[in-house]
Amino acid sequence: MAAGPGDRNSGPAASVRFFCTAGRGLEPFLMREVRVRLQAKQVEYVSGKVFFTTCSDLNMLKKLKSAERLFLLIKKQFPFNVSSVNKGKICNEMQRLINDDPESWLNTISIWKNLLELDAKKKRLSQRDANLLKRKMGENDTVITKKLKAEQMQKTQENREYQLEKQAEEETLAQGNFLTSREKLQLEECQNEAAEAAGTPSQNDLTFRVSCRCSGAVAKTFSAQEVGRIIGIALMKQFGWKADLRDPDVEIFIHLNDIYSVVGIPVFRAPLASRAYIRTAGLRSTVAWAMASVAEIKAGALVLDPMCGLGTILLEAAKEWPDAHYVGADVSDAQLRGARDNLKAAGLEDKIALLQVSVVELPLPSESVDVIISDIPFGKKFKLGKDIKSILREMERWESGAQKDELSQDHTATTTQQSSHRRTVQ
Amino acid sequence: MKLLTHNFLSSHVKGVGPRGFPLRLQASEVRIMPVEFNPDFVARMIPKVEWAALVEAANTLSLGEVPTEPIQGYEQNEDFLRTMHHILLEVEVMEGTLQCPESGRVFPITRGIPNMLLSDEQTEA
Numbered sequence: 037m038a039a040g041p042g043d044r045n046s047g048p049a050a051s052v053r054f055f056c057t058a059g060r061g062l063e064p065f066l067m068r069e070v071r072v073r074l075q076a077k078q079v080e081y082v083s084g085k086v087f088f089t090t091c092s093d094l095n096m097l098k099k100l101k102s103a104e105r106l107f108l109l110i111k112k113q114f115p116f117n118v119s120s121v122n123k124g125k126i127c128n129e130m131q132r133l134i135n136d137d138p139e140s141w142l143n144t145i146s147i148w149k150n151l152l153e154l155d156a157k158k159k160r161l162s163q164r165d166a167n168l169l170k171r172k173m174g175e176n177d178t179v180i181t182k183k184l185k186a187e188q189m190q191k192t193q194e195n196r197e198y199q200l201e202k203q204a205e206e207e208t209l210a211q212g213n214f215l216t217s218r219e220k221l222q223l224e225e226c227q228n229e230a231a232e233a234a235g236t237p238s239q240n241d242l243t244f245r246v247s248c249r250c251s252g253a254v255a256k257t258f259s260a261q262e263v264g265r266i267i268g269i270a271l272m273k274q275f276g277w278k279a280d281l282r283d284p285d286v287e288i289f290i291h292l293n294d295i296y297s298v299v300g301i302p303v304f305r306a307p308l309a310s311r312a313y314i315r316t317a318g319l320r321s322t323v324a325w326a327m328a329s330v331a332e333i334k335a336g337a338l339v340l341d342p343m344c345g346l347g348t349i350l351l352e353a354a355k356e357w358p359d360a361h362y363v364g365a366d367v368s369d370a371q372l373r374g375a376r377d378n379l380k381a382a383g384l385e386d387k388i389a390l391l392q393v394s395v396v397e398l399p400l401p402s403e404s405v406d407v408i409i410s411d412i413p414f415g416k417k418f419k420l421g422k423d424i425k426s427i428l429r430e431m432e433r434w435e436s437g438a439q440k441d442e443l444s445q446d447h448t449a450t451t452t453q454q455s456s457h458r459r460t461v462q
Numbered sequence: 463m464k465l466l467t468h469n470f471l472s473s474h475v476k477g478v479g480p481r482g483f484p485l486r487l488q489a490s491e492v493r494i495m496p497v498e499f500n501p502d503f504v505a506r507m508i509p510k511v512e513w514a515a516l517v518e519a520a521n522t523l524s525l526g527e528v529p530t531e532p533i534q535g536y537e538q539n540e541d542f543l544r545t546m547h548h549i550l551l552e553v554e555v556m557e558g559t560l561q562c563p564e565s566g567r568v569f570p571i572t573r574g575i576p577n578m579l580l581s582d583e584q585t586e587a
Contacts, residue, residue: 393576
């Protein structure tokens with residue numbers, strides 16, 4: 037993996053605390069990855085999440101391969117004590133997440149804004165070079181498009197205000213039995229202020245949505261929706277932000293379970309795990325990358341996936357370790373077609389060769405292959421016609437001896453984990 | 463299918479011994495696809511190349527002058543590496559056949575992918 041320092045354009049960046057969600061079993065890979073790729077410090081993990089501090093910019097963060105999603109950390113604290121059944125009391129504690137320490141919320145929001153602005157600035161800089169060329173042809177065109185844009189902006193602004201009013205109504209209706217009459221009044225006041233403020237652009241002109249996940253003891257007393265509402269109202273009261281369920285500026289992510297209470301802001305709209313360069317995913321991309329990283333692919337290696345399917349493992353490997361020759365083999369027409377599409381979409385056709393052939397009859401001389409990685413199909417979705425032992429024996433024959441770790445019993449255990457990963461998607 | 467890939471293949475037809483290697487290449491459609499030159503990568507591939515097979519395949523495709531063996535100090539010789547880069551990585555056989563020299567069995571290459579299934583078993587997954 038290439039470890040990258042900051043960009044030439046960014047000044048001395050401050051250290052920021054993030055966390056990532058990770059599939060079960062991938063946490064060690066992620067911890068190693070943030071240390072190597074981002075020079076991260078204070079790396080710790082708690083079942084399904086890895087917390088770390090780094091001053092890397094968005095471009096480097098985007099490169100994380102073993103994480104599901106990336107978040108800016110607002111708060112991490114001990115789980116809520118749900119032993120007392122007093123719902124109102126716990127409700128207060130939840131509100132205190134915000135009210136006890138509004139600074140850390142505002143702080144994180146401004147960090148988030150900075151990160152996005154810096155990224156947008158870089159994009160604009162690189163776009164500017166492209167535009168300098170375009171300018172030579174037709175300045176009139178730019179003027180016209182600007183006018184159209186201004187009109188569009190106005191329209192979206194109007195739509196938003198309409199949406200908010202509707203939502204405010206819906207919210208108040210749903211919360212009937214939850215709020216005291218005093219709180220209801222406060223809420224209305226808050227909304228009125230917000231509506232007035234909508235005309236003038238201000239710092240607090242932020243729309244948000246709360247995404248909540250509850251498990252463990254907390255989930256028995258509160259539904260995720262309820263928690264979302266409690267937090268949402270508290271945010272509106274504290275900061276004057278407006279709720280927008282459809283297209284908010286900021287998403288607030290809160291996860292409550294028996295081990296921790298964590299609040300964060302997702303950094304990217306799409307999860308890191310969904311790769312821009314993979315058209316059709318087979319095996320989960322994070323797992324595929326992790327497998328490839330275990331293989332220790334050295335420059336000049338011949339890497340084989342004898343049951344490559346859509347080629348996910350080879351794609352992840354070739355993207356990260358481009359100095360090797362990759363070969364994928366499969367018996368299925370459909371899978372190979374999908375693989376070819378994937379290779380094309382990713383621009384990796386030069387690095388990965390495809391063969392239509394059976395794994396028990398691979399046309400490879402003995403000891404010709406350096407690395408073999410595969411997600412061996414078993415179980416209900418894909419069936420393996422032949423005996424797995426004979427396949428493993430064949431694989432050993434081709435291997436040049438150095439790398440056997442992919443096919444040990446441990447690896448088969450890892451592949452078991454992978455099929456369960458398909459279900460535990462975050 | 464690139465010549466680098468072809469070079470790694472051997473015949474797997476049942477009953478064919480070590481002489482099953484290499485597979486005889488015939489091409490009806492060849493494409494030249496520019497590939498970014500990575501001298502380090504090419505240099506690492508050179509020791510793995512089966513030269514007789516490569517020369518035979520390159521000649522079938524009428525690629526012109528093909529080195530018959532690595533020259534002394536090839537790692538630093540950019541001209542040599544560029545030539546090998548072109549032959550190994552930039553020539554794509556899109557349509558053609560691979561033939562086992564022993565059994566005579568022929569395998570088609572379609573849209574760049576060789577189909578070497580021995581039995582007619584093929585799973586639609």
